[in-house]
Amino acid sequence: MNESLDEMYRDIILDHYRSPRGKKPLEKTDIASEGHNPSCGDEIDVELQVDDDTVKDVHVNCHGCAISVASGSMLAEIVKGKTLAEAFRIAELVKKILKGEETEIPEDLGDLDALKGVRQFPVRIKCALLSWVTLMEGLKDYKSGQRGGKSSISTDDDKD
């Protein structure tokens, strides 16, 4: 990876950190999950408003480092308007990319490309993963019929 690419990634991440997307509270919350990343202290709430199996709106509230906040902001931006199945698939893809199991983002997922830069910093990978595993946990519980409660996950408990 060359230096200018690194800079581009950094700028995208800083932009999301400074003005996170998905700050507006939802009119109605259908899926709520919270996640913790003990290794860094990041905490996140991911909430979805669902209409006809599609994510109508997303609310993300993250208290943590720049990477965790930026990653949550990217999630809010990308998942809105997607079906629940697509949202889950994107989260799985991001997870693979962060873990180095997948090297390319095969479709145009916008700023998500910047998360690839995080792989150079192994201690930050869980920070970037946090929002996505939190989303996946909420989607899994919703699908299995555990609705109405709040899902919870720690990056330490996240297994494949």
Ligand code: ZN
């Ligand atoms: Zn962090």
